[in-house]
Each structure stands twice: as structure tokens, then as C-alpha cells.
Amino acid sequence: MADHAAADGDHGHDHHPTGWRRWVYSTNHKDIGTMYMVLSMFAALVGGSMSMLIRLELMNPGIQYFADFQFYNVLVTGHGFIMVFFVVMPALIGGFGNWFVPLMIGAPDMAFPRMNNVSFWLVAAAFVMLMVSAFTQGGPGTGWTVYPPLSNATYHPGAAVDIGILSLHLAGVSSILGAINFIVTIFNMRAPGLTVHRMPLFCWSILVTSFLLLLAIPVLAGGLTMLLTDRNFGTTFFEASGGGDPVLWQHLFWFFGHPEVYIIIIPAFGIISQVVSTFARKPIFGYLGMAYAMVFIGFVGFVVWAHHMYTAGLDADTRAYFVAATLVIAVPTGIKIFSWLATMWGGSIDFHAPMMFACGFIFLFVVGGVTGVALANSGLDLAWHDTYFVVAHFHYVMAIAAVFGMFAGFYYWIGKMSGRMYPSVLAKIHFWAFFVGVNLVFFPQHFLGIAGMPRRIPDYPDAYAGWNYVSSVGTFITSASALLFFFIVWRTLTAGSKAEDNPWGEGAKTLEWSVPSPAPFHTHEDLPDLTGKQPAE
Amino acid sequence: MANTRRKNRIVAALLFTVAGGMVGMAFAAVPLYQWFCQITGFAGTTNVARAPAAAVRPSTKTITVRFDANVDRDLPWRFQPEQSEITVHASEPTLAFYKAANGSDRAITGTATFNVSPHKAGVYFSKIDCFCFTEQRLAAGEEAEMTVQFFVDPGIFEDPNTKELTAITLSYTFFRVPGSDGKNAVQSAAPRPRRPIKG
Numbered sequence: 143m144a145d146h147a148a149a150d151g152d153h154g155h156d157h158h159p160t161g162w163r164r165w166v167y168s169t170n171h172k173d174i175g176t177m178y179m180v181l182s183m184f185a186a187l188v189g190g191s192m193s194m195l196i197r198l199e200l201m202n203p204g205i206q207y208f209a210d211f212q213f214y215n216v217l218v219t220g221h222g223f224i225m226v227f228f229v230v231m232p233a234l235i236g237g238f239g240n241w242f243v244p245l246m247i248g249a250p251d252m253a254f255p256r257m258n259n260v261s262f263w264l265v266a267a268a269f270v271m272l273m274v275s276a277f278t279q280g281g282p283g284t285g286w287t288v289y290p291p292l293s294n295a296t297y298h299p300g301a302a303v304d305i306g307i308l309s310l311h312l313a314g315v316s317s318i319l320g321a322i323n324f325i326v327t328i329f330n331m332r333a334p335g336l337t338v339h340r341m342p343l344f345c346w347s348i349l350v351t352s353f354l355l356l357l358a359i360p361v362l363a364g365g366l367t368m369l370l371t372d373r374n375f376g377t378t379f380f381e382a383s384g385g386g387d388p389v390l391w392q393h394l395f396w397f398f399g400h401p402e403v404y405i406i407i408i409p410a411f412g413i414i415s416q417v418v419s420t421f422a423r424k425p426i427f428g429y430l431g432m433a434y435a436m437v438f439i440g441f442v443g444f445v446v447w448a449h450h451m452y453t454a455g456l457d458a459d460t461r462a463y464f465v466a467a468t469l470v471i472a473v474p475t476g477i478k479i480f481s482w483l484a485t486m487w488g489g490s491i492d493f494h495a496p497m498m499f500a501c502g503f504i505f506l507f508v509v510g511g512v513t514g515v516a517l518a519n520s521g522l523d524l525a526w527h528d529t530y531f532v533v534a535h536f537h538y539v540m541a542i543a544a545v546f547g548m549f550a551g552f553y554y555w556i557g558k559m560s561g562r563m564y565p566s567v568l569a570k571i572h573f574w575a576f577f578v579g580v581n582l583v584f585f586p587q588h589f590l591g592i593a594g595m596p597r598r599i600p601d602y603p604d605a606y607a608g609w610n611y612v613s614s615v616g617t618f619i620t621s622a623s624a625l626l627f628f629f630i631v632w633r634t635l636t637a638g639s640k641a642e643d644n645p646w647g648e649g650a651k652t653l654e655w656s657v658p659s660p661a662p663f664h665t666h667e668d669l670p671d672l673t674g675k676q677p678a679e
Numbered sequence: 680m681a682n683t684r685r686k687n688r689i690v691a692a693l694l695f696t697v698a699g700g701m702v703g704m705a706f707a708a709v710p711l712y713q714w715f716c717q718i719t720g721f722a723g724t725t726n727v728a729r730a731p732a733a734a735v736r737p738s739t740k741t742i743t744v745r746f747d748a749n750v751d752r753d754l755p756w757r758f759q760p761e762q763s764e765i766t767v768h769a770s771e772p773t774l775a776f777y778k779a780a781n782g783s784d785r786a787i788t789g790t791a792t793f794n795v796s797p798h799k800a801g802v803y804f805s806k807i808d809c810f811c812f813t814e815q816r817l818a819a820g821e822e823a824e825m826t827v828q829f830f831v832d833p834g835i836f837e838d839p840n841t842k843e844l845t846a847i848t849l850s851y852t853f854f855r856v857p858g859s860d861g862k863n864a865v866q867s868a869a870p871r872p873r874r875p876i877k878g
Contacts, residue, residue, distance in 0.1 A: 253687045322694040326687050360698045364705020376857070379709065382792060383751060383854030385812060390712065394705055457721060457798065 158663045166263075169255035171240045172661060174262050176559070178236030181266060182229050183631070188273075189224030190624060192217045194617055197583070199600055201614035203607045214600045215283030220276050222286030223306075226406065227313045228269045230540065233548050234409035235320065235355075236262065239348045241559060243324060245654040245661065246342045248333025248670045253326040257319050264316035271309035275302045282306040285598055287395060288369065290380040290388045295373045304373060307366045314359045314366075321355035324348050333653075333666070335673030339433070342652045343426060346433045347412025350440045351405050357444065358401035365394035389454050396447040404443040406540055407507075408436055410547025411478060414500050417550050418482050420649035421497035422489030427481045435474035435481075442471050452520040453527045461520040468518035472511070479508060494646075495569035499550035502577055503543050510538025513588065528598075531591025537584045549576070549627075557645050561660030562638030568630050575623035582616025720802020723795045725849075728805035728830070740836050741766050744829075746775060747850035754855040755783040756817065761824070764846075769833035772807060777825045777851065781817035788816040788856040796848045803835035804847060814856055 159167065168174050196217055199208050208214040240258065244251055252258045275282055279300030284293040293303050328349045332341060368379040369391065378384020380391045419426045426432055446468045448454075452461055482504050491497065513535040517523050526532060549572075557563045586609035595606045602610065644655040657665045716724035744767055746760035761776040781787055793811045795801045810825040817823060827849070835841045 254691065318698050322691050322698070325694055326690045329690060330683060330686050356694060356698050357701055360701035361705040364702050364708075368706075382852070383753075383790075383857075385790075385792060390708065393712070394708060455722075460721075 168259050168262075169251070170663060171244050171251045171255065171258060172559070172663070174258050175237050175239075175241035177262050178232040178240060178265070181262075181269065182233035182237060183628075185224050185228035185232070185269060186624075189221050189229055190621070192221035192224070194621060196221065197614040197617040200602070200610050202611065203602060203604050205601050208600055211600055212280050212283045215285070215598065216276050216281035218598050219282050219285055219306075220272065223272055223310075224269075225541070226286065226402070227310075228265065228272070230406050230544050230548070231317070232265055234406070234413070234544070234551070235317075235324075235348065235351060236265065238344075238413065238551050238555065239320075239324060239351075239409065242555065242654055243327060243345055243348050244331075245657065245665060246345050246652050247328065247331065247336055248653055248666050248672065249327060249331040250664065250666045250669075252323050253331055254323050258323055261316045261320040261323070264312050264319075268309045268312035268316065271305055271312060275305035275309060278302040278305055287399070288391075289395075290369065290372065290391050293369060293373075294380065298373075304370060307370050310366055311363060314363050317355045317359050321352035321359075324352040325356070328352075333669045333672050335671055339430065340672075342412075343415035343429065343432055343436075344409075344412035344652075347408045347410075347415075347436055350436045351408045354401045354405045354408070354440050354443065358398045358405070361394055362398035365391060365398070368394070389451070392451050392454055393447070396450045397444075399450065400447040401440070401443050403536070403540070404440055406544050407547075408440065410503065410544045411436060413547050413551040413554070414482065414503050416652065417496045417500040417554050418485050420554070420646050420651075421492050421494060421500070422486045423491075423647070423649040424485055424489045425651075427484035428477075431477055432481050435477045438474040439471055442467065442474075446471065449518055449520075449523070452523045465518055465520050469515065472515050475511060479504060494553070495564065495566060495573060496550045496554035498570065498573045499546045499553065502573070503546040503550065506546060506581075507539060507543035510535060510543055513538065525594075526591055528596055529591035530587040530595045530597055533597050534584050534587035534591055537580075537587070542580045542584065545580075549573075554646075555654075556634055556638075557641030558654055558657075558659050558661055560635055560638070561641050562634050563641045563645060564630055564634045564638060568626065568633070572623055572626050572630060575619060575626060579616050579618075579620030579623050583613050583620060584616075586610075586612045586616075720800075721798070723798035723801040725793070725795050725801050725829075726803075726805040726832075728807060739768065740833070741768055742831055742835065742844065743767075743846040744773070744775070744831070745846055745848040746777070747848055748777060749850065749852040751852065751854040754787065754789055754853055756781050756787070756789060756853060758851075758853050767831055769831050769836060772828060772830045775827045775829070775849075777810070777827070778822060779815065779817065779825065779853065780822040781819060784819045786816060786818045786821075788814045789853045790814050790856055791851045791853045793849065793851045796850065797844070799840050800835060800844060800847045803832040803838075803841065804849070805830055805832055811851070815853075 158164065158170070165173060165177060168177070195207070196214070199206060199214065208217075240252065243249075279302050280298075282288070282293070282298065282302045284298065284303065288303070288306070291297055328338075328341070328345055332338070338346075368377065371377040372379050372381065372386075378386040380386050380388045382388075415426050415432060446464055448456060448460065448464045449468045452464075456464075482500075493501075513531070517526060517532065517535055553564055553569055590606055590609050590613075593606065595602055595610075641659040643657065643659050644650050645659075646655070653666075653670065654661070656670075716722060717726070720726065743764050745764040746762060748758045748760050750756050750758050757780045759778060761778055765773060765775060767773045779789070790813065791811050793809070795804045807828040807830070809827040809829070815823060815825070829849075831847070835844065
């Protein structure tokens with residue numbers, strides 16, 4: 143290995159594995175990143191179809207399609223798990239993280255390339271297991287939060303929840319291994335001269351996310367194991383009859399669950415920073431503030447979990463603490479929003495598709511974020527808990543904002559990944575169609591929630607019919623835009639114009655733009671020397 | 680290169696330990712929450728105590744203690760307190776009685792959980808002896824009397840949060856112990872006809 147590398151620079155080995163072995167046995171961060179993105183797109187079709195079915199049923203009052211309410215609940219559960227664990231996380235962390243963290247820090251690959259592969263195939267297996275559980279003995283109709291007693295053996299006899307627990311354990315191990323891989327890579331394998339305080343903000347975002355994964359997922363694993371033994375081995379962690387408490391599950395789940403939502407959004411923050419600075423042709427305003435805002439959000443995100451439990455019977459003083467702590471998170475988040483705006487201020491902006499999605503992200507994340515601030519107040523939450531107001535809130539920040547981040551990343555980086563550029567007119571149409579579609583789906587849900595419509599129901603009183611109809615129409619537009627996106631992907635890969643090494647001009651300063659497009663199988667085999675250079679950001 | 684590999688392995692080992700530690704923390708949550716509730720009396724958790732020091736004379740202030748009894752739907756027992764309330768002085772050890780009767784045709788083992796209401800009174804309610812969490816096996820038709828010995832800490836009258844209280848309610852709920860009567864699994868959720876309890 144050491145013999146060839148020195149002479150050939152960035153286009154070192156021409157030989158690399160081919161055929162199915164190249165993928166199944168991959169130890170290449172780019173190939174693994176690609177596999178994650180393919181998985182994410184496939185899972186998006188499955189999870190998106192589930193949401194279509196849900197909204198089809200909710201379009202009109204009365205039951206039209208899903209008289210089997212257990213199956214309806216399974217759709218709700220599957221939709222949630224798939225979108226969180228098999229669409230957003232694989233795309234942002236497994237996909238863009240694997241592709242671009244080594245490229246941006248000047249590393250030839252991840253610290254543990256084979257473990258990287260294990261992480262990917264674990265997620266693939268977990269996805270299969272989740273689908274199996276949906277068709278096993280009634281399926282898990284618990285919601286993604288899997289609360290006992292509904293999820294215990296009394297109310298979900300059969301193996302569906304157990305297989306679902308297995309799926310989550312696999313996905314969890316995958317994430318923990320991936321997190322360790324990213325942390326070690328970022329700490330130990332930066333090119334000479336690249337201090338942590340000069341690395342791109344996307345790398346910071348993956349670093350913070352990895353620490354959140356490392357600390358949060360094991361707690362989910364513990365809780366899941368307790369649920370498994372309660373269901374099958376006679377323990378009573380969550381059963382009052384044995385001295386346990388169902389609220390313990392809620393504490394354990396949300397101790398994981400709240401950091402999980404930051405795990406979902408923080409990589410998107412990183413992508414937005416890269417895109418905004420590129421297209422405003424200015425370095426990000428307040429780099430240190432941006433980096434440490436993410437650290438702070440991650441940190442405080444660990445001590446606010448019970449704002450998901452305001453109606454579980456907590457003490458008033460307990461609730462007061464969680465209200466205050468939750469409101470605190472709005473501060474570093476606001477710093478980030480203002481910093482992105484300050485970056486654009488005085489910049490020379492090109493509204494290419496990535497920038498359109500980035501601007502959309504900033505606006506729509508604020509919309510979703512402010513409803514989160516409202517929900518942080520336990521008094522208001524007593525009225526809004528488990529209503530469509532909550533559904534609207536989290537879909538704005540996850541289904542809209544995080545997905546806008548994914549699309550921004552796709553359009554920004556597809557030239558580097560595939561060597562071909564996307565069709566720009568179609569991309570803009572995709573942006574507008576998706577923007578209109580998702581806002582039409584989720585904005586009216588705020589009204590439904592405030593008016594008292596509960597979540598996770600297949601039918602509702604006639605009074606809620608109007609906005610439900612509007613919301614469902616929005617899903618047709620969103621689906622059409624999703625089909626357009628898949629067409630754009632196909633068109634890009636088959637007939638896209640050749641991408642230059644740097645299609646974005648002077649604003650694109652990070653290291654990935656200094657390697658050819660498409661990026662060769664091996665890059666940075668000779669470590670670049672970044673001592674004394676400007677911060678890459 | 681080898682140095683990087685070595686450093687990578689060290690950091691990775693450290694991180695694996697952190698992840699393992701967090702799994703441990705999840706399981707530790709069970710006793711930790713228990714300990715926290717015990718120390719602070721959160722959510723109506725009562726204290727366990729031996730009898731108060733003999734030098735402390737019962738004070739003149741009184742408070743009423745009410746007694747509540749419940750059975751889980753899986754347990755065909757009749758369970759009730761033998762007194763609906765007792766007015767006690769602070770620090771005065773008091774004995775209260777519950778009676779349970781197995782109205783079914785087979786022997787069943789039950790255990791009881793308990794709580795105190797309002798929750799803020801929990802930390803001042805000290806149980807010296809009770810029948811909670813010990814398994815009680817009753818043969819078909821058998822009755823048993825169970826005692827609770829407790830005292831109320833005089834701090835309840837000093838604490839600005841609790842000094843306005845005039846009554847505390849002690850509540851017990853009896854559950855069937857699965858497997859004790861030949862039925863291993865927890866009952867399924869299907870609705871069952873209710874049977875009146877004789878006697």
C-alpha cells in the first residue's frame with residue numbers, strides 16, 4: 143500500500159473492487175455514502191406512501207379505506223419510524239456525512255472503513271425487520287413512541303413489537319458504530335494544519351450529532367431491552383403490578399427521543415451553513431458562534447426531555463424546570479438563524495437550487511421552531527399535547543426543514559458525487575412544487591390542533607373536515623413534486639451536463655471542491671497541507 | 680500511519696466505553712429514580728423509618744389520615760380498610776388495619792403498592808412497618824388482616840408548602856402476582872364478565 147501511494151497523488155489506485163463485492167464488502171466512504179442515499183430514497187417512497195394512505199383516509203370524515211384500525215395504527219407507526227430512522231438519518235449522516243466529512247478534512251477515508259460498512263448493512267437489515275414486523279401478527283400499532291401498556295404483551299400479544307424492537311436495536315447499533323467512526327475520524331484524521339476551529343461547519347455538525355448519538359441511543363437500547371423482557375421474560379419494569387411504572391418508559395424513551403430530534407436537524411444546519419456561505423460568496427458570519435451554538439444545542443438538548451411528558455402526571459415544579467430549560471434552547475438556535483441572515487447580508491447571492499432550498503429552510507425552520515417555543519409552555523401544552531398542533535410542529539421542523547436541508551445538500555453536491563449537474567429549471571420547479579405542497583399539508587394542521595383534533599386517529603368529527611381536506615390535497619401536490627424529484631435524479635445521472643470540479647465559483651472554498659468531479663474512488667491519499675491557509679469553513 | 684491507527688483504536692475504545700456506560704445508566708435509572716423519590720418524597724413516595732426517638736414527645740398538633748383500598752381488575756379479592764380515618768398527632772406511631780378476602784375458588788397471591796396523597800405530604804409520612812411488596816397468599820375463601828404502622832413527621836407543620844394540610848390519604852392497590860394461581864401470562868385484554876364476590 144505505502145509503495146504506490148506516494149507516487150500517484152489523488153488518482154492513486156486505478157483498481158478497485160467491481161461487481162456486487164464492491165458494494166456488499168465496501169470499505170469506501172463514497173460508495174457507502176451512496177448506498178445510504180439509495181436506501182434513504184427507497185425508504186422515502188415507502189414511508190411517503192404510508193403518509194399518503196393516512197392522509198387519504200383523513201381527507202374526508204368517515205372511514206373510507208381503513209376499517210382495520212390496528213392496520214391504520216401500524217401505518218402511523220411505520221411512517222414515523224421509517225422517516226426518522228431510514229430516510230432522514232441515513233441521508234444526512236450516513237449519506238452526506240460519509241461522503242463529505244473525509245473529503246472536507248483531507249482524510250483518505252473514515253477511521254474504520256469496514257465498521258462503516260457494517261453500519262450501513264445494519265440499517266438495511268433494520269429496515270427489512272421493520273417491514274417484517276408490520277406484517278407480523280397484526281403489526282406494531284403503538285406509534286413510534288412505543289408506550290407501554292399499549293406496547294406490552296397484554297395489548298400487543300404476538301411478535302410484532304418484539305420484531306420492531308429488534309429492528310430498532312439494529313438501527314441503534316448501526317448509529318453508535320457510525321458515531322464512533324465519525325468522532326475518531328474528525329478528531330484524529332484531519333489533515334496537517336486543519337485545527338478543529340478551522341474545519342467546515344458541516345464537519346462540526348456531524349461531530350456534535352455523533353456525540354448526541356453516542357450518548358442517547360444506548361439509553362433507548364436499555365429501555366427497549368426492558369420492554370422486551372417485560373413482554374417476554376416476566377419482568378415488570380413498566381408494570382405497576384410488579385412495582386414498575388409505565389412513566390419510566392416515557393422518561394427513558396424521551397431521554398433518547400429529544401436528542402434524536404437534534405440528531406436529525408443539526409446535520410441539516412451544517413449543510414445550510416455550507417450552502418449559504420457558498421452562494422452568498424462570503425464566509426459564514428460568526429464561525430465560532432455557529433460551531434458552539436450547535437454544541438450548546440446538543441448539550442442542553444439532553445436536559446429537556448420531559449417537555450414531551452407534561453401530561454404524564456409530573457410535579458408542577460418539575461414541569462416549571464423543563465419549561466425554562468426548553469426555552470433556553472431557542473437562544474443558540476436564534477443565534478444560528480441570525481448568523482445565516484448576516485452571512486447573506488451584503489453578499490452577492492446566486493439563487494441556484496441549493497440556495498433556494500437553504501433560504502426555504504431558514505424561513506420554514508423558524509416557523510416550525512416558534513410553534514415549538516409555544517409548545518414548550520406546559521400550560522399551552524396541556525391543551526395541545528397529542529393534538530395536530532404537535533403534528534404540525536414536528537413536521538415543519540423535520541418533514542419540511544430537514545428535508546429542505548437534504549434537497550439543498552443534494553443539489554449542492556450531486557455534481558461532485560456523480561460528475562453530472564442537475565437540470566436547473568426542473569430543480570426550481572421541484573422547489574416551488576414541494577414548497578407549496580408541504581406548506582399546504584402542514585400549515586392547516588396548526589388550526590386543527592388548536593381546535594382540538596387529536597393525533598393518531600383515523601376519523602374525526604365533521605367540524606374538522608375542512609382543513610383536513612386542504613391538508614390532504616397538499617399531499618397530492620407533494621407527491622407530484624416527489625415524483626418530479628425522482629425524475630430529476632434519473633435525468634441528472636443519465637443525461638446531466640458534465641460537472642466541473644467546482645461548479646459554484648469563488649464561494650465554494652471547502653476541500654471537496656479541490657478534487658475532481660466525480661470524486662475519484664480514492665482521494666487525499668497524500669494528505670493536503672493546510673497549515674497557514676485561510677479557514678476552510 | 681501506525682500511530683494514527685493506534686490513536687484511532689484508543690479513542691474508539693473510549694467511546695465504546697461511554698456508549699456502554701449510557702446503557703448502564705438506562706438500567707441504573709430504575710434504582711436511581713427509586714432513590715430520588717425516596718429522598719425527596721416526589722410523587723407521594725413515603726419514607727420508611729424505625730420508630731421515632733423516644734425523647735420526641737408526640738406534639739399537640741393533629742392531622743387526619745384517611746385510608747383507601749383498591750384491587751386491580753385481575754384480582755378477585757375484596758380489600759378494604761378497617762377504619763376510614765384516624766386523627767393522629769405528629770411523631771405518634773399509629774397502627775392501622777386493612778382486611779383482604781379471597782372471594783374466588785382458588786388460592787391466589789397478591790402484592791400491594793401504595794401511595795400518599797397529596798404528593799407533597801409523602802416525604803413526611805413515615806411507615807415503620809407495612810404489608811406493601813410482600814406477597815400475600817390467600818387460599819380460596821380465606822381472609823387476612825394486614826397492619827400498617829406509621830407516624831407523621833412534625834416537619835409537615837413547619838414546611839410552608841404543607842402546613843395548611845388537614846388530611847393525608849394513604850392508598851393501597853392490590854395486584855395479582857402472575858403465575859401464582861396457575862395462570863402464567865398476564866391476562867389478555869379481552870373483556871370478561873364481572874363476577875360478584877361472595878361473603
